[in-house]
Amino acid sequence: MTIEKIQQGDQLTMSKDIVADNIEKLKQLFPEILTEGKIDFKVLKQVLGEEIEEEEEYYRFTWAGKNRARQEAHKPSTGTLRPCKEESVDWDSTKNLYIEGDNLEVLKLLQKSYAKKVKMIYIDPPYNTGKDFVYKDNYKDNLGNYLELTGQTDSEGNKLTTNTESDGRYHSNWLNMMYPRLILARNLLKEDGVIFISLDDNEIENLKKIGNEIFGEDNFVANIIWQKKFARANDATYFSTMHDNIVCFAKQSINSNKNSGWKLNLLPRTLDDAKGYSNPDNDPRGVWTSVVLSAKSGSDKLKYKIISPSGRESYPPDGRFWSVSEEKLQSLIDDNRIWFGRNGDGTPRLKTFYSEVQSGLRPNTIWFHEEVGHNQEGRQEVKSLFDGKGYFDGPKPVRLIDQILKITNSENDFLVMDFFSGSGTTAHAVMQLNLEDGGKRRHIQVQLPEATDEKSEAYIAGYKTISQIGKDRIRRAAQKILEENPEKAKGIDLGFKVFKLDQSNINAWDGERDNLEQHLFNSTESIKEDRTQEDVLYEILLKYGLDLSLPIEEKIIAGAKVFNVGFGAIFICLEDKITKQVAQGIGEWKQELNPETCRVIFKDSGFTIVEKTNSLHTLRTFGINEVRSI
Template sequence: MVHRGGDIDSENIYIEGDNLDALKILRETYLGKVKMIYIDPPYNTGNDFIYEDDFSKKTDDYVENSGQTDEEGNRLVQNPESNGRFHTDWLNMIYPRLRIAKDFLTDDGVIFISIDDNEQENLKKICNEIFGFKNFVGCIILQTATDNNPRQINTEHEYILCYTKDIKMQSPWCAINEKAQLIQEKYLELKKKYGTDINTIQVKLRAWIKKSRDALKGVTHYDNVDEKGIFHDGDIANTTFGGYKYEVIHPVTHRPCKIPEKGFRFPKETMRKMIADGDIMFGTDETTLIKPKKRLENAKDVLRSVIYEDGRASTKQFENIMARDIFQNTKSPMVLGRLMNFVVNERDIVLDFFSGSGTTAEAVLRNNSKGTNNVRFIMVQLLEDLDESIKKADSRAKKTINNAINFLDSIGLKHTICDIGEERIRRAGKKIKEETGADIDYGFRCFKVDSSNMKDVYYKPADMKQNQMDLFADNIKEDRTPEDLLIQVMLDLGVLLSSKIEEKEIAGKKVFSVENGYLIACFDEKVTEEVVTAIAKQHPYYAVFRDSSMADDSVAANFEQIFMTYSSQTVRKVL
């Protein structure tokens, strides 16, 4: 893994490269640390490109076989329906990725997977095997848009399969009802204007709710106002015969109120408290059934098995940020944000290893901007070369890819899916900040899956001559930066890539301090005793240096003694 730049202060992560390799690299560091995974893998429609993971083949043999790799040598091939292993190849692609992904989830973690009818049945079978059929939470039907293509049954939906790592760790899901929040905001606006004039507030609020009923679907019945706020009148009667029966005295007539045929649903003490708290609505006299006041602040949202989202709206939203027709079938950040509302909490991590256009990242930023949770994201996307992809794409895809290439040219970026995704996150963050003014983490750190930072050495000891020993003076590849080495060290030591990193200068040498001195590293050449001593005095848990970094033999000789003197508990490592 090498460092590609980005915002060093950001805790969000974007990784370019084969997602299977990335998952393997991240697994130990992020074991049991991800609260939610969302992926939108290729649907295997016959036109999709999928990863071919036969690592037993040499690259040259593979290229001869398939004719296509990306610039990193990742195998990316089309999976046509004419392929005799059409379903098998797709399952061989998705299975190992899901197998590893399970290890990332917290004990109460959840995974959502978008899919359609082509592989929904097969995907559920392998998820049952990997996560266990008892951990199947449900299948969401996402109705997108009207299908006008002539066929026997016009398909207007996709699926989102949901599994949890351990169903016993899940309590019923509910979230703040955002539509109810809109009514509350309007009520506060009216209250500020009309003060204690409850009747006027109620009339004005009802008129606004009626006008806004499309945007408030599901909560329009919250249209009553009293001294405590907004409520709707509920049902006081028990659901079956045998409810509680006792006298409730009307506050004006002082006569017993009417008792429901099935009795009250609340015991007498609960009823007494509700009356005292102003949570019971009385009629003009005792002949009208009393009703409980269901307060707006208690309105909760639940995740239903059918969600309607016009796919054209999410496409339009993407195009407003980026450009027209440069990416097919973008997902809705609103739908993904809705899923997150039920699952993630403060400081949780959301992972998407089929990142595509970056929708999941935008959904995280939008949710964070509402002040609900400081959630962090990890996006992984294959560094797919669009110039190569266009050669084997169908006519519709060719047009889209060509538009994407022209768009990337216009802003001076390379022709890759990653460049589209990264630019989308940057632009979405800028737009969200302009709209909300929220002070959140809009950035991301960018990394690329790469070969080891260390040189390969194949010499046998017997073949080595004394003058060749200088080959081992520095076993780090020449093109690797100090940031690259730091990332490798962090992963090796299990330190999150999102950890706080500070760059300091000690006696003219660049020093990295990770997580307020938990890890301190220096990869510069000719490190002096002054630098080593200054680092040791900060008492880091880990201190890491380059094997060839010591200024002279005396520094190397005194290295251990310096740490024994000032910080004997520090774990010292040398690359």
């Protein structure tokens, strides 16, 4: 038994390799296409037969840079997410995450840990109005570009910029930003998951097209019109724009898959929904309304005569038929479900009881501001949390996200994600709804630390980035919930763990001759000098595909700190002086917890050769055979 060493650049120190994963799936389906470890595309074409489009002219949607954008979605990231406990709330107990960084790289890093685990994604991306475009991807080195643009490395004058119409690739730039992110987002959705995307009319046609391509046309659910304003703008050039769009795609819709597609949850009924119902005959089943008893189509058997209690004869209107047979009609009359009017001489109608209709309402595709709020309401919500200061432009109202959460699923323990988090409305809505119904919904927020305007109220108040506003908004919203509902809020997760995107904690080998001596020195220490054990711990979780909110317990064993992740799934020790006594303590801890599987990860330079051999032997006696080192 030997310890396999983990090095920067191997599979464990990179995010999920989606290309390799897709190739493996193809190999499982068509093993004959594999030749000497490569895919034989000619054989694949033969296997697929005539279901291949090879003509130059066919229906498709393309733009400048599309191929590179697609490739970028499948390229692994070598970055990591570093924990930031000092900015977090309830670090040890919360299952919510707030990740600060470029969402393209963050989505890549989450592929292993959260693939097919997210129930609902809501995003409010840049609308491409010419003033709000800040995601200038550099496909050569996205991570390095991000660190440079946010001032985390030496700058060469690059800045976050807008995407104006004078740019020759105005729409292409926006599409290249959205395309890889939506590909990665789809991977994170559960098979019955759903995504909602807010947008105005600038890019709505393009969004629908790339959405159809990524999710499939059959999985387009709806384009919801949200009335974001309630006052007419008479200074508009043409029409007063009152709405935004919210485009909805399912991972799998019930149209494409009857068994496992997304099933919409009905909206709860209110007393207002009972308007139009009454009970003029004092029916013990409660209030009811009546509907016509005729139908557009039928057979001659459904054109019979009906005699009312007063003796009046009724027939279906010209060109129509009764909707039930004579036998069925008689059973309905016997059950007091046919209404002939107060005097018993009216045209027969079928009674429909309020108590027997669906338990909820199907949402319309037009959402009025009275139902779900408007832009001004969203601004007032933020102001109320920041002592009347308007630190954020255009936040969505909590009621809007609340409605999306309610129709997503009737269960109350699903995972919600927003990777254009902005002011944090999605996190606020999750906490508020959990308070209302006792739910256990979790959320993941991702936000670029985009700089605030130096002349803005936010900057003057000390908020240098949008992410600082977002984190503080969630803290303040949680505190308000706790103060207003001290007893009810006790069981609600009002915290969040903060992580920040950065380069890997593990030193990479670089053979440049100019710095050879320094690199040789660094190669003896695999972990970077400015990184903590917790930094490395969470990178290991990411690369092993483990949830970042897993319970982690610390224990000092023979003078060394040991992390226990997931009740014994992984034991990690990153100390400098590791002995067989540490291995003995880990083995005993493992026996106490009795996990189904167990692996151990050590810091490679923390061993002497003798202690490494002894530790391996000790661990083996406890049934631990998977041991790796960094």
